[in-house]
Amino acid sequence: MDAVTFFIQTMNGIQYGLLLFLVASGLTLIFGIMGVINIAHGSFYMIGAYLAWSLMGWLGNFWLGLFVGIVVAFLLGLILEWLFIRFLYDRDHLQQVLVTYGLILIFSELRSVIWGDDVHSVAIPALLDGSIQLTDNLAYPVYRLWLSGICVVIAILMFLGIQHTRLGMMIRAGESDREMTKALGINIGLVYRFIFALGVSLAAFSGMIAAPISSIFPGMGGQILIVSFVVVVIGGLGSIKGAMVAALLVGLIDTFGKVMTLNIFGVNIFPEMAGMSIFTLMAVILLFRPQGIFGKEY
Amino acid sequence: MSNTLMSVTDLHSHYGLSHVLHGVTLEIKRGETVALMGRNGMGKTTLIKCLMGLVPFSSGDIRFREQDAKSLPTHMLARTGVAYVPEGRGIFKNLTVKENLLLAARLGFEGRREWTFDRVLDSFPRLKERLTHGGQQLSGGEQQMLSIGRALLTNPDLLLLDEATEGLAPLIAQEIWSIINVIKKSGISTLIVDKNFKALSKISDRCAVMVKGEIVFDDISSKLIGKPEALKSWLGV
Numbered sequence: 001m002d003a004v005t006f007f008i009q010t011m012n013g014i015q016y017g018l019l020l021f022l023v024a025s026g027l028t029l030i031f032g033i034m035g036v037i038n039i040a041h042g043s044f045y046m047i048g049a050y051l052a053w054s055l056m057g058w059l060g061n062f063w064l065g066l067f068v069g070i071v072v073a074f075l076l077g078l079i080l081e082w083l084f085i086r087f088l089y090d091r092d093h094l095q096q097v098l099v100t101y102g103l104i105l106i107f108s109e110l111r112s113v114i115w116g117d118d119v120h121s122v123a124i125p126a127l128l129d130g131s132i133q134l135t136d137n138l139a140y141p142v143y144r145l146w147l148s149g150i151c152v153v154i155a156i157l158m159f160l161g162i163q164h165t166r167l168g169m170m171i172r173a174g175e176s177d178r179e180m181t182k183a184l185g186i187n188i189g190l191v192y193r194f195i196f197a198l199g200v201s202l203a204a205f206s207g208m209i210a211a212p213i214s215s216i217f218p219g220m221g222g223q224i225l226i227v228s229f230v231v232v233v234i235g236g237l238g239s240i241k242g243a244m245v246a247a248l249l250v251g252l253i254d255t256f257g258k259v260m261t262l263n264i265f266g267v268n269i270f271p272e273m274a275g276m277s278i279f280t281l282m283a284v285i286l287l288f289r290p291q292g293i294f295g296k297e298y
Numbered sequence: 299m300s301n302t303l304m305s306v307t308d309l310h311s312h313y314g315l316s317h318v319l320h321g322v323t324l325e326i327k328r329g330e331t332v333a334l335m336g337r338n339g340m341g342k343t344t345l346i347k348c349l350m351g352l353v354p355f356s357s358g359d360i361r362f363r364e365q366d367a368k369s370l371p372t373h374m375l376a377r378t379g380v381a382y383v384p385e386g387r388g389i390f391k392n393l394t395v396k397e398n399l400l401l402a403a404r405l406g407f408e409g410r411r412e413w414t415f416d417r418v419l420d421s422f423p424r425l426k427e428r429l430t431h432g433g434q435q436l437s438g439g440e441q442q443m444l445s446i447g448r449a450l451l452t453n454p455d456l457l458l459l460d461e462a463t464e465g466l467a468p469l470i471a472q473e474i475w476s477i478i479n480v481i482k483k484s485g486i487s488t489l490i491v492d493k494n495f496k497a498l499s500k501i502s503d504r505c506a507v508m509v510k511g512e513i514v515f516d517d518i519s520s521k522l523i524g525k526p527e528a529l530k531s532w533l534g535v
Contacts, residue, residue: 093445169401173390176433179352180388185376185452 004138009259011253015144017150017251022131022206023224024231024243025158026199032238034192035176037096040103042225043199044079048207049216050075050111056159073204077197085196086189094294097191108218109255121210129132147209153185155244162240172206173194230282236295245293256293300364301330303487304349308533310356311344311511317345318527319355326456329485331478333498333519334432335533336508343385343489346458347507349489351375363407363455379407381454385461385491387445391434395425396434398448406453412484418447421477433462439470445476453485462492475501493535499523507532 001009027041028166051072057064063116084103088096123129124143131139146296154266174182174188181188185188207220233252272275304326311319318341326332334342347353349360352374360368367375376382390398399418405411406514413492419426422443428436435443442463449457461472464479475497482501493496498518507515507522509532515522522529529535 061313167403169397171394172392172397173401176390177388178394179372180382180384180390182372182374183352183382183384183388184352184448185373185404186374188403 004135008109008138008140009255011140011144011148013252013255014248015148016255017248017253018148018155018210019206019210020224020227020231020251021155021244021247022151022227023203024235024247025155025240026202027228028232028235028238028243029238030196030199031232031238033171033195034085034089036085036100036200037093039083039097039225040099040100040107041199041203041228042221042223044073044076045207045210045222045224046111046221047076047107048204049122049211050115050120050207051204052208052211054115055214057121059189062122062212067206069208070205072202074197076204077200078193078201080195081196086192087193102178104221107221120229122216122217124212140214141206143212143214144260147213150209158240160273167191182200191256212268227278230278232292233291234282234285236292238296239292239294242292242294249281253277254279301327302337302361303330303363304367305359305361306345306349307359307361309345309348309355309360311341311348311353311355313344313353318511319348319358321358322511322513322517324506324513326487328455328488330492330504331482331488331502333502333505334482334489334491334508335495335498338533339533340508341511342508343460344511346382346460346491349375349458350380357491357522374467376452377404379455381449381452381457382461383442383445383449383462385464387441389433389436389441389444391432393433394430395436395440395444396429398444399425399451402448402451404452407455410453413450413453415451420453421450421480421502422447424518439466439473442466442470442474443477445526446474446481450481450486451502457481457486457488457490459492460489461492463494464492471497495529496531510525 013230023041023045027038030036030038039063052065053067055068056062059065059068080103084099088099089218119175128143131141132145133139145243162171170186170191173186176189176203178188227250231243231246234249235244235246254277258271262270289295302325306322306324309319310317310405319370322345334345337340348355350430351370359366362375362380364465370378392402393401399415400464403415424440425447426442428440433441445450445458450495459478463474466474471494476487478490478501490502499522502519504517504518505515505522515528
């Protein structure tokens with residue numbers, strides 16, 4: 001592998017990792033703050049991608065579609081929290097998994113009814129439809145750069161929001177002592193509703209911006225859910241910082257696993273076993289740190 | 299305007315299968331400091347949590363400022379003027395001292411603003427030195443000061459103080475008692491639970507003694523001191 005290919009694959013790995021972070025951060029936030037295991041999180045990614053396909057088709061504009069999609073996803077999050085999730089805060093994890101699994105089935109069926117079972121794709125917006133020439137025959141697409149950039153901006157905003165805003169203070173307080181937060185006059189239910197809707201929007205947004213570089217297909221929610229859980233478990237449940245580190249690790253390992261060739265004693269490790277690489281990583285990390293890299297010990 | 303700030307009538311509470319409160323009736327007047335006494339497990343903390351809306355109760359009535367308060371959620375009770383210093387202090391460990399205070403700061407009933415960030419720091423100079431420290435770095439005494447200061451910043455009319463000086467060194471406890479005295483003088487009603495019978499009976503206007511989920515005595519503090527035998531069986535002092 002030459003230096004330019006290595007560079008391109010590194011960029012791809014980082015870009016995939018950053019996208020994973022956006023999905024996983026919602027998952028880990030909802031778990032860390034509300035204590036809810038939401039396995040329907042992947043469905044929101046899938047819904048985002050299909051929304052992008054519909055909206056960008058109707059409105060004829062990527063950016064307008066993106067904006068409307070975020071608003072729709074946020075409203076969907078508010079409604080779902082009010083209808084289902086708020087009843088789960090004091091329930092055990094099994095019940096949370098059962099309810100959110102029910103949501104997966106509902107969304108999968110709704111997707112089939114509304115959008116059908118076909119595979120679709122979305123065009124890259126004209127503004128970002130170019131590539132940067134690296135060598136005579138290797139180039140890096142501008143859209144992927146933009147995607148990485150927007151993920152970094154959102155990650156920074158999230159860190160700042162949690163550390164330096166009043167809402168962030170409420171979130172951290174609620175995480176530390178829910179009863180006391182209420183006793184100071186803070187409507188923690190409203191804070192939770194907002195956080196859940198924010199998590200849904202993040203997942204849907206990820207699905208929307210991933211749509212132009214990956215195909216839109218029925219099983220995409222389940223696929224991203226599994227990888228996101230790997231990220232959350234490696235990073236440590238509830239830790240945003242952990243989600244970031246783990247997402248980048250997983251993104252890079254997965255990407256390089258698919259392009260590297262590694263042969264030990266005549267057995268092809270990469271790329272043949274690339275599909276296992278991130279799960280192997282998870283197993284190894286859990287062996288030494290059961291709580292994840294940045295997780296709290298239980 | 300009635301002189302009663304909070305009144306509790308025939309309150310019953312169950313914790314799983316056990317019946318914790320057996321018809322508690324208690325009244326707290328405006329500006330009054332009421333001591334809530336009793337041995338461990340008699341239902342003091344449960345009563346306080348009921349008043350803060352943190353524990354559901356099966357029957358009975360709670361009125362605050364002559365309004366029905368029994369169906370108000372905790373955050374609404376807090377906004378109408380009830381503040382809470384829990385057993386174990388309830389400090390947000392992942393927030394700094396300053397954030398703990400700023401999060402609580404709000405105007406009181408009818409826009410009152412007697413307690414400000416600066417006034418709380420003046421009352422607890424120790425906290426001033428520790429503003430940027432995390433909640434988990436504080437000593438027990440500092441945590442209690444922070445918890446009380448935080449409650450005062452909500453500009454309450456009624457302060458519920460569970461285990462005011464539990465686990466604190468005598469000198470620190472003294473500091474807490476003197477701040478409770480300041481709170482008393484500022485006209486805030488308080489309901490205090492503490493193990494220190496002497497300090498508590500001195501500072502309070504009235505004593506309520508709980509035995510097995512019932513109030514068995516409710517009168518001015520001096521009358522309780524004149525009942526050594528009852529004191530022994532009720533409180534073990």
